[in-house]
Amino acid sequence: MSDSLIHADDLRTALLQAQTRRHFLRTLGGGLGTLFLGTSMTKYASAANGAGHSESSNLDFTRDASSPLAELPPQFAAKVRRVIYLHMAGAPSQLELFEYKPDLKRLDGQDCPASFLAGKRFAFISGVPKLLGSQYPFHQVGQSGQWISDRLPHLEEHMDEICFIKSMHTDQFNHAPAQLLVHTGNARLGYPSLGSWVLYGLGTENQNLPGFIVLLSGGKSPDGGKQLWSSGFLPSVYQGVQCRSHGEPVLYLDNPPGVSRPLRRSMLDAIDDIDQQNYAAFGNPETVTRIAQYEMAFRMQMDATDAMDINKEPESVRVRYGSKPGESSFANNCLVARRLAERGVRFIQLYHWGWDSHGAEAKEALNLGFMDRCREVDQPTAALLADLKERGMLEDTLIVWGGEFGRTPMRENRNGQVMKYVGRDHNPGAFTIWMAGGGVRPGIAHGQTDEMGYEIVKDPVEIRDLHATMLYLLGFDHRKLNYSFQGLEQKLTTVRPARVVAEILA
Amino acid sequence: MTEWGQRISGQLRFVLFTLPFVLLVLVLVAFFPPDGNERAEWAQFIGRFHPLAVHFPIALILLVPILELAGLNRNFSYLRLSARFILGLATLSATLAAMLGWCLARSGGYSGPIVVQHMWGGISVAAACWLCWLLRTRASEAELGMGYRVAIVASVALVAWTGYRGGQLSLGEDHLTEHMPVGLRHVLRLPESASPTVDANTFYGARVQPIFAARCITCHGPNKHKADLRLDSYRAVMLGGKDGPVVRAGNVQASDLFRRITLPPGHDDFMPKEAARPLSVDQAKLIELWIGSGASDTLPVDAIKGAPGASPSTAPAEVTFEEIDPATVAKLRAAAAPMVAQLQKRFPNILDYESRSSANLSLNASILGAKFGDSDLAAFVPLAGNITVADFSRTAITDRSAGAIAAMKRVRVLRLMGTGISDATVEALDTMDQLESLNVFGTRVTAAALPAVVKLPRLAHFYAGQTAIPNSVAIPQALAGKVVF
Numbered sequence: 008m009s010d011s012l013i014h015a016d017d018l019r020t021a022l023l024q025a026q027t028r029r030h031f032l033r034t035l036g037g038g039l040g041t042l043f044l045g046t047s048m049t050k051y052a053s054a055a056n057g058a059g060h061s062e063s064s065n066l067d068f069t070r071d072a073s074s075p076l077a078e079l080p081p082q083f084a085a086k087v088r089r090v091i092y093l094h095m096a097g098a099p100s101q102l103e104l105f106e107y108k109p110d111l112k113r114l115d116g117q118d119c120p121a122s123f124l125a126g127k128r129f130a131f132i133s134g135v136p137k138l139l140g141s142q143y144p145f146h147q148v149g150q151s152g153q154w155i156s157d158r159l160p161h162l163e164e165h166m167d168e169i170c171f172i173k174s175m176h177t178d179q180f181n182h183a184p185a186q187l188l189v190h191t192g193n194a195r196l197g198y199p200s201l202g203s204w205v206l207y208g209l210g211t212e213n214q215n216l217p218g219f220i221v222l223l224s225g226g227k228s229p230d231g232g233k234q235l236w237s238s239g240f241l242p243s244v245y246q247g248v249q250c251r252s253h254g255e256p257v258l259y260l261d262n263p264p265g266v267s268r269p270l271r272r273s274m275l276d277a278i279d280d281i282d283q284q285n286y287a288a289f290g291n292p293e294t295v296t297r298i299a300q301y302e303m304a305f306r307m308q309m310d311a312t313d314a315m316d317i318n319k320e321p322e323s324v325r326v327r328y329g330s331k332p333g334e335s336s337f338a339n340n341c342l343v344a345r346r347l348a349e350r351g352v353r354f355i356q357l358y359h360w361g362w363d364s365h366g367a368e369a370k371e372a373l374n375l376g377f378m379d380r381c382r383e384v385d386q387p388t389a390a391l392l393a394d395l396k397e398r399g400m401l402e403d404t405l406i407v408w409g410g411e412f413g414r415t416p417m418r419e420n421r422n423g424q425v426m427k428y429v430g431r432d433h434n435p436g437a438f439t440i441w442m443a444g445g446g447v448r449p450g451i452a453h454g455q456t457d458e459m460g461y462e463i464v465k466d467p468v469e470i471r472d473l474h475a476t477m478l479y480l481l482g483f484d485h486r487k488l489n490y491s492f493q494g495l496e497q498k499l500t501t502v503r504p505a506r507v508v509a510e511i512l513a
Numbered sequence: 514m515t516e517w518g519q520r521i522s523g524q525l526r527f528v529l530f531t532l533p534f535v536l537l538v539l540v541l542v543a544f545f546p547p548d549g550n551e552r553a554e555w556a557q558f559i560g561r562f563h564p565l566a567v568h569f570p571i572a573l574i575l576l577v578p579i580l581e582l583a584g585l586n587r588n589f590s591y592l593r594l595s596a597r598f599i600l601g602l603a604t605l606s607a608t609l610a611a612m613l614g615w616c617l618a619r620s621g622g623y624s625g626p627i628v629v630q631h632m633w634g635g636i637s638v639a640a641a642c643w644l645c646w647l648l649r650t651r652a653s654e655a656e657l658g659m660g661y662r663v664a665i666v667a668s669v670a671l672v673a674w675t676g677y678r679g680g681q682l683s684l685g686e687d688h689l690t691e692h693m694p695v696g697l698r699h700v701l702r703l704p705e706s707a708s709p710t711v712d713a714n715t716f717y718g719a720r721v722q723p724i725f726a727a728r729c730i731t732c733h734g735p736n737k738h739k740a741d742l743r744l745d746s747y748r749a750v751m752l753g754g755k756d757g758p759v760v761r762a763g764n765v766q767a768s769d770l771f772r773r774i775t776l777p778p779g780h781d782d783f784m785p786k787e788a789a790r791p792l793s794v795d796q797a798k799l800i801e802l803w804i805g806s807g808a809s810d811t812l813p814v815d816a817i818k819g820a821p822g823a824s825p826s827t828a829p830a831e832v833t834f835e836e837i838d839p840a841t842v843a844k845l846r847a848a849a850a851p852m853v854a855q856l857q858k859r860f861p862n863i864l865d866y867e868s869r870s871s872a873n874l875s876l877n878a879s880i881l882g883a884k885f886g887d888s889d890l891a892a893f894v895p896l897a898g899n900i901t902v903a904d905f906s907r908t909a910i911t912d913r914s915a916g917a918i919a920a921m922k923r924v925r926v927l928r929l930m931g932t933g934i935s936d937a938t939v940e941a942l943d944t945m946d947q948l949e950s951l952n953v954f955g956t957r958v959t960a961a962a963l964p965a966v967v968k969l970p971r972l973a974h975f976y977a978g979q980t981a982i983p984n985s986v987a988i989p990q991a992l993a994g995k996v997v998f
Contacts (some may be wrong), residue, residue: 080866081839084873118992214862214882349906351880397928397997399952401977482868484834507832 011448023340029347046296058095065496067485068207070297074284075093075244076218076303078210081198081482084447086513087405088212090205090477091344091355091435093388094189096229097182097363098410099380100303100431101439102460103373105171109147110383110458115140119267119417123461130180131421132432137164138459142373142429151450157379160391168392168401169301170511174454174463177412177470180435181361185411186231188470191358192499199239199490202354203350205481205497206245207238208391208488214352217248217303220352225360225383236356241267244296247356248341251335256315260308268308269478275301314350328390341387345394349405359384366430369444401444405480409440436462440473446480448513479507520651527601531643534608538615538636547618560617564683566610567635567676572752573603574642574672578665581657587631600646607639625738627681634675641668687737695840712810717747719814724796726752727784747810762808765801774800795821837870847871847985849899856892860885864893868900871978872901879928887913897921905928906952915941928952930976936962945969952976960986 070077102108119136143156145194149167151236171480179185184194191198201209202219203264211218221236229235236247250256262271279298284293317325317339318332325331344355363371363382372378388408395401414431455465475485478499485505489496535785542851556775577596584593609854614635618628645668648661685912690698725744731737733744733754750770753759759770759926766772775783778791785791792800794813800822806817846853846866853874863880878885885908893900897920904926905918911933918927919941929938930952939962948969953962961982966975967989975996976998984998 076899078862078865080871080875081868083834083870084868212862212877349879351877396977399928399950399974399980399997402926402974403948479832487834509832510832512832 022471028182036436042422048088061066064490066491070210071324075242075271075292075295076206076211076214078212079208081209082484083482085482086403087403087444087479088403088481089353089355090202090405090407090481091348091352091391092201092357093341093406093408094186094229094356094358094383095362095380095408095410096225096358096360097187097371097425098185098412098414098433098438099362100364100373100377100414101173101437102141102414102416102431103143103377104138104381105154105439105441106140106141106173106456106460108460109259109456110414111138111460114138114459123417123459125379125390127182127431128267129415130433131419132415132417134414134420134423135464136417136420136432137427138416142377149450153450153452158378159385159389162385162392165392165443166387168396169441169443170447170449171452172382172454172468172473172511173437173440173452174437174457174465174467174506175409175413175440175470175473176463176467177430177438180412180433183231183232184410185230185435186235189411190231190235191237192471192501193356194422196234197239198497199241199245199499200247200356201477201499202236202247202356202486203238203241203245204478205354205513207241208478208483209353211353213310213446214303216314216347216350217250217307217463218353219245219247219356220347221247221249221356221358222343223249223358223360224335224337224340225380227336227357227360228310228362229358235358240497241490242292242296243293244299247354250311250315251379256311257304257307259303260311262308271305310350314346314352314357317346320346324394327394329386336387337383338387338390341391345391345400348395348400349398364414364430365421365432366426366428368421369428371428371430372429375428395407395444403445405442405447405477406441407440407443407477410438413438413460416461434461442511450513451511453508453511466510468508469505471503472508475505476508476511481510524647531604533966534605534612535639535643538608538639541612541619542632544617545615546857547623547632556616556620560613560615560620563610563613563617564679566606566613566950567679570603570607570610570638570642571672571676573599573606574638574668577603577645578669580731589877595891597646597649600642600649604639604642604646607635607642607832611635611836623682623737623739624741625735626739627678627686631675631678631682638668638671638675641671657863682737695838696844714810714814715810715811715821716803716806716814716816717808720799720820722747724792724799728796730791732786738979746997751808753956760808762984765804768804771797771801771804773993779906791815835870842870842872847873849896852895853899856896859892860889873923874895875902876900877904877932878901878910879904882907883909885909887911889916890914890917893917893922898923900924901947902926904928905932908932910934912937914938916941919944921945926950929956930954932956935964939994940965948972950974950976953980955979957981963989963992 008275032267036124037314043285052508066082068079070079102111115138116137119138121135124135139277141156141453143158145154145156147154148163153169153171155163155166174369177188178193179188182404187196187198190200192201202221204220219236223229233249236249238244238246241301248257252260255261277433282298285291286298317330325342328338328342330342332339337357340357340359344357347355359380360377361370364377365374366372368376386481392401392406395404396408413434413436417432419426419430419432437460453466454463454468456462459465479487485498485500485507491496491497495502514654532967575846577599577641580592580599583991584591595788600684602708614632617623618632631854641664645661645664648658650666652658652661665804677689685691694700717858725733730741733742737745738754740754740756742759743749743752750760751758754768759768763768770784774792774857775780776783783791791998802817802820805811806812853864853866853889860881863877863885876893878890881889885905887910890905890908890910891914894917897917900921901923903918903921903924905914906928907930910929910937915934916937917940922944923929924945925947927942927948927950931954933956934960935951939951942948944966946969949971951966951969951972951974953974955978958982960979960983963982963986966972973995977994977996978998982998988996990995
């Protein structure tokens with residue numbers, strides 16, 4: 008009996024020794040080899056990738072492990088310090104808002120020419136659809152004389168502040184991949200979002216709030232889901248934090264009954280201690296994320312609730328935005344966005360759902376639901392612009408407004424039938440976005456589409472060009488804001504050449 | 514036959530075999546030197562293999578001293594047996610490479626001092642190999658003669674020199690030092706940059722020379738002077754080539770340069786040659802205008818009206834990114850750096866450099882809110898001259914900080930939103946002549962401060978919302994369009 012026990016012990020010892028030796032050898036040989044390949048191959052990959060550009064110096068984004076969100080200066084003097092991105096999920100129709108196309112109106116109801124359909128793929132259009140003129144009248148406003156429909160009466164007062172890009176192009180015609188492309192530079196899952204890149208590059212000013220905050224309205228999450236604010240392969244400390252616009256901004260942020268703040272602190276200290284040991288042993292950046300999240304949550308208990316509380320704003324301001332405390336509305340989110348911007352939050356991402364105007368039902372009809380969407384965003388967007396301007400913050404804030412693609416100049420005819428409501432199908436070929444704020448030339452429209460608003464005829468702008476331009480305004484050469492992953496110096500603008508749209512810079 | 518006899522006859526055979534080739538190269542070079550003209554296709558086709566073939570003799574020659582030295586060790590003595598064979602092979606391949614080189618130089622349109630030096634270097638290498646081989650054959654296995662040792666060292670040196678000259682021909686004259694780091698450059702006392710400067714304020718320097726530089730000087734530049742023509746400086750352009758001047762001032766039609774660039778592509782005289790795309794219409798037009806206007810190198814850049822592409826201000830400017838030189842930035846920051854580090858430690862997250870390429874500081878105390886007061890602001894006085902953006906929004910500062918703020922003379926953006934300051938602070942800012950944006954939103958500032966604001970020379974925005982200044986106030990002429998309520 009005892010013999011067999013000793014035998015088992017010996018076996019175990021032998022097994023342990025064998026494992027240790029194997030482990031050692033693997034670490035030594037394989038590890039060194041991998042290290043070498045990892046470093047040298049990355050160099051080759053980046054050299055091939057950056058052919059034609061000087062890749063001599065890479066920017067250093069390393070930070071102390073205890074403060075992964077510490078602020079870093081931009082590469083060059085930045086035009087803006089923060090971004091408020093207003094994403095109209097579902098893709099609003101440019102032909103009902105900003106694209107004035109009288110010829111399309113004239114040809115309303117006629118058969119769509121065959122040249123529009125040859126070689127094209129549509130989400131729903133089949134057979135030969137009819138051309139559809141704008142549902143709303145257009146007029147020119149401001150000193151810049153830009154065209155706008157009658158759906159955005161508040162926003163039109165700010166047209167001289169706004170810079171349109173009417174020649175945006177995408178290669179995705181379904182919502183989720185198109186939104187991923189807009190927000191991560193890639194139509195596939197797994198890439199860091201715009202906000203994550205910015206947070207990685209610049210850190211955040213206010214360490215008591217997340218640096219990248221996401222607010223949703225419109226009753227539904229965008230089709231792209233939480234991937235739209237994920238940090239992809241960047242350490243997850245850079246991912247967007249989705250906050251609620253009323254009540255506790257983050258669920259379970261408050262201490263439960265019977266737990267005092269000092270008690271919470273000593274609990275966190277114990278957890279941190281264990282995590283620090285873990286990090287010292289394995290060096291996994293996700294451990295740093297975990298420590299940072301605990302600490303952030305502790306600090307947020309004080310500051311986040313205050314920052315998100317629009318009841319602290321005077322009545323006059325709430326009226327201006329059209330916000331009603333307690334609702335989950337775009338108006339409330341715009342007001343919160345301004346409060347967050349004031350507090351040094353780097354990237355504020357709003358999503359307003361419901362712009363997918365196919366015309367299959369009343370709430371997504373251009374002549375019904377679309378009017379409600381316009382009403383929901385018009386006043387708050389205008390108020391946000393005005394408010395930031397008064398406070399001198401439009402100088403160093405970049406506001407971006409837009410969807411994920413455009414809509415067709417043809418009326419949607421699902422299954423070849425005339426539909427009950429009026430709608431348009433997806434058009435990746437051309438769409439309109441606008442920007443306002445620091446470094447952007449106000450009161451201009453860049454790019455041009457054909458007479459039908461169907462395809463770009465002048466100055467096309469790819470999504471990656473938009474990203475390069477945004478990063479430029481934030482003080483970066485988009486090629487230098489990179490992160491080594493899978494042997495490639497990964498960039499928001501991917502490996503394809505991107506151009507900073509110099510024409511829209513002030 | 515005796516062993517000695519066998520060796521003699523082997524040696525003789527090799528000499529008889531290789532000598533004609535070496536002589537052939539010499540004859541070719543002597544009677545048909547490279548003259549900058551392009552010739553027969555065959556010679557050029559074969560010649561293009563020269564850069565490929567030269568690596569063979571280079572490797573072989575370098576191998577010989579390695580074999581000899583390693584062979585000194587008893588364990589590797591067998592290596593020395595191969596030295597003679599390798600030398601023979603090196604002689605043959607060097608001779609072949611030299612002939613290919615001549616083909617390339619003669620037919621590819623090369624001329625110039627570097628080509629000549631490279632050519633004679635190559636021939637010398639072939640001859641030196643041959644000599645080495647002869648000496649090695651005579652030397653006894655036990656003792657290598659002093660002559661042989663010297664010859665081998667000389668050969669290796671010759672190979673290095675010739676190879677360098679060859680590299681200059683194909684990769685540019687400064688191919689070894691082109692990307693040398695600034696520090697090392699300094700130690701070796703090399704000039705900062707090797708490129709010649711042209712006056713960018715002249716039409717020639719700004720509009721014409723860049724076209725030559727981009728499209729012509731590969732063949733008509735410092736490295737190759739095809740047809741004896743160089744287009745890398747104004748003097749050289751006006752000097753012309755072997756057929757005389759190519760530019761006749763004021764006479765576009767008589768200028769051979771213009772004639773050639775405007776011929777139909779495919780014409781024998783058409784330039785640029787070698788399947789290069791023709792110059793663009795705008796480029797040809799610029800050259801035409803320049804010659805027509807007298808082909809001057811002093812004509813100002815904007816003197817010719819209607820030049821295509823016109824001045825850079827109307828062309829859609831592309832955004833460019835400059836490389837950051839960490840050494841320069843560190844030097845800029847050196848003076849203030851210790852103070853910055855100290856204050857960053859005391860006030861985390863509110864003070865940082867404006868950018869990675871700058872020594873300017875950006876101070877954002879608004880993050881600290883009411884926790885930041887007058888005494889804290891006083892701590893930043895030693896850095897006053899470095900701060901260019903200062904945000905004190907919602908902090909507890911008051912008029913007591915007026916002096917400290919006014920000391921920040923280089924500030925472009927000053928935010929005092931929601932603070933306890935009043936007219937006294939605004940009136941103290943009259944020394945801030947760089948101020949572009951002043952924000953007193955939500956303070957007690959009154960219209961009485963407006964005369965002080967008027968005096969700020971560069972001010973573009975004055976944010977005066979929710980102050981004691983009413984919307985209806987009469988705005989001074991100098992502030993028209995600058996006040997935001």
